[in-house]
Amino acid sequence: MSDPLAKSTAPLHSVHPASTQAIAADLIALLVAVTAGDPRVLTIQDQNALPSGPFELAHRSLQSGLRAWVERQTGLPLGYVEQLYTFADRDRTGAADQRIISISYLGLTREQAESSQYEASWRSWYEYFPWEDHRLGIPTMEKTLRSGLAAWIAAAPDQTTRSHRRQRAARLFGLEDHLWNEELVLQRYELLYEARLIPEALRGDGATAETAVAAFVPGDPMILDHRRILATGIARLRAKIKYRPVVFELMPDTFTLLQLQRCVEALAGKLVHKPNFRRLIEQQELVEDTGETSQETGGRPAKLFRFRRAVLAERAIAGTKLPVSGA
Amino acid sequence: MSDPLAKSTAPLHSVHPASTQAIAADLIALLVAVTAGDPRVLTIQDQNALPSGPFELAHRSLQSGLRAWVERQTGLPLGYVEQLYTFADRDRTGAADQRIISISYLGLTREQAESSQYEASWRSWYEYFPWEDHRLGIPTMEKTLRSGLAAWIAAAPDQTTRSHRRQRAARLFGLEDHLWNEELVLQRYELLYEARLIPEALRGDGATAETAVAAFVPGDPMILDHRRILATGIARLRAKIKYRPVVFELMPDTFTLLQLQRCVEALAGKLVHKPNFRRLIEQQELVEDTGETSQETGGRPAKLFRFRRAVLAERAIAGTKLPVSGA
DNA sequence: AACCCTTATACTCAATATCAGTATAATAGG
DNA sequence: CCTATTATACTGATATTGAGTATAAGGGTT
Helix, strand or coil: CCCHHHCCCCCCECCCCCCCCCEEEEEEEEEEEEECCEEEEEEECCCCECCEEECCCCCCCHHHHHHHHHHHHHCCCCCEEEEEEEECCHHHCCCCCCEEEEEEEEEECCCCCCCHHHCCEEEEHHHCCHHHCCCCCCCCCHHHHHHHHHHHHHCCCCHHHHHHHHHHHHHHHCCCCCCCCCCCHHHHHHHHHHCCCCHHHHCCCCCCHHHCCCCCCCCCCCCCCHHHHHHHHHHHHHHHCCCCCCHHHHCCCEECHHHHHHHHHHHHCCCCCHHHHHHHHHHCCCEEEEEEEECCCCCCCEEEEEECCHHHHHCCCCCCCCCCCCC | CCCHHHCCCCCCECCCCCCCCCEEEEEEEEEEEEECCEEEEEEECCCCECCEEECCCCCCCHHHHHHHHHHHHHCCCCCEEEEEEEECCHHHCCCCCCEEEEEEEEEECCCCCCCHHHCCEEEEHHHCCHHHCCCCCCCCCHHHHHHHHHHHHHCCCCHHHHHHHHHHHHHHHCCCCCCCCCCCHHHHHHHHHHCCCCHHHHCCCCCCHHHCCCCCCCCCCCCCCHHHHHHHHHHHHHHHCCCCCCHHHHCCCEECHHHHHHHHHHHHCCCCCHHHHHHHHHHCCCEEEEEEEECCCCCCCEEEEEECCHHHHHCCCCCCCCCCCCC
16 A cells, blocks of 8 residues: 555645644543432533543543543543544634634443542533423423523514424424424524523623523523533433443442333433333343342332343344333 | 633643643545445545545634535535544554544535546445445455454454354354344444454554455555544444435435435445335425436336425424335 | 336235233332 | 232234335337
8 A cells, every 4th residue: 555645735635744723622521320310410610511621642542531531530430431522613712823622522420429529519410401301291491491482483583484483493392293302402402592592692792681582591501512512412312322222331230120210211301101111121131130129119129130231242233222202 | 600711720620721732633524425326435545545634723613614625625515514533543643742633524415527636536435345235135255254254263362252253243244143234334344453354454563464364355445544434434324314314415406216215225235125115205205206207217217306305494303214124 | 019128106914113001919008 | 907109011002114016107129
């Protein structure tokens, strides 16, 4: 094979001299655990930022950089790690001559004693996205949301736009005759951003709260685009649990089937049909009986199961299914 | 909200001073078109490299940087663009004090007159991955592949490893009683790399062809990890066409249902069942009749259809299904 | 014109997966 | 001993999917 480095630099090229521009790289970690029926994320700085760290030359790769750094700083065992997205939007930092590329990662773990030395703490992701939790039916904040959307629709400049907005809001938020689709987390966030119903939308353009079409929808914001990264991660995870056995990374070694179900429900933000859930789990032989039972269920004792690690090898990617269909 | 920049830099931090290390960013474009029943990629440099360009401060975002640059250089209309993966492995370049972060993108387009001024050309992706094309049954190169895998399995140090290798090879390549799964493109590439059945595996460690377990499997290599990026893109696309109407980005304005089917088959690398394919397309109202017919089919004239652009708005992400089940 | 070859288009049938509901078992607490 | 609570096991209706068959409409050939 010819040496590509010997080639001259053409407009389309595959290897070019490194530009000595001020570019820095940043790793952002979205660490998720499920505790007591709540999906939690690790946050720092008054709970409104995701942990991050610089990518350094010493790191072998992006992922190993993140792994090393998270495990050293928090002592958390990172079972499953996957790259989420890479951002480099200009308005992420103030400086115009400086560019930060942020590579975000999703990591699944189990909640540990809080590493308070770093002012880190776990928070339910529904504190940032209250409209995403449909486990107890329509969230109570729904009224604010509906009226906010209505105001945005009404504020459209013309009839066509108005109709489009109504359609889009209905589809994304399961209004009119649309069903709620729990995977559209990012699209919903983007709509709320566009509709200026969340504080992030007013940043940077010198706008004040008065410019908002209506009152903000409940839910805490985060710094920079961290809440957007969280939305991306939730969406990815909600999609993934349906065809990959990643939930088990969030479970203790042994668990009852109901505990497993509650974990899936916590992530999906909606309840699932119990008999069907059990059938699918057992049919696919995702778990094996430990022979023990748990008495702490409040009723008949439940069998304790353990994840069959063998399935990771058997179907490494081939396919497993978890039901996230209605209750 | 408090200004996060005012905070001091803690071990876990969200904003930190940019490290002035030698980090550069690179955009790599995997441009795909389907022509004459062949899925093609745009290549440069004697057809063994993907086009790439530096990410510059002037770019508004990564994606807009890529778009601007590709459209300016090639004149190709990039319909659909999606981020693939970000790499920064240390051994991607020789230099130890220099790090390149590569952000790869997948773009769908339609083949144009070759922009020969940049020595770019379209090549079938099966020239790089002959083992991925199962449209005409098992590829003819299968013998080399099988014996290579057999040698790798036999070369295992102990019985357990041997058994694992056999299982893994069987699952990925559809041997023994396993079915062929067209989505496992990257996993297959990684196995071949590990088994040293492709030239890339011998780079860098001073090894020569003699160190190889067996003869290389057919298929052209590419520079750096470009063939790996191609594998990632193929896998992503094969997965995506099943639930998103992205195929239409690769089709002309009007087309017959068989043309559409051939396009899907080209991407999936396998044939699909015609009546079922048609049923699913029509059932979902993905296309609309143009009223015209095409005589160039060799048999009964076929109706010409057009993609119903409205579905992009209706189901922006909600879900469409294309069947890629057996013929 | 009759025939054949080719592709288009329309239907049918069986197997499977999914959705939803109900019945029984085993514990704790009053 | 009864009741509340959860666990676990079945059952039936419906939708989806996989696979096969039949008919229609062109061109070319004898």
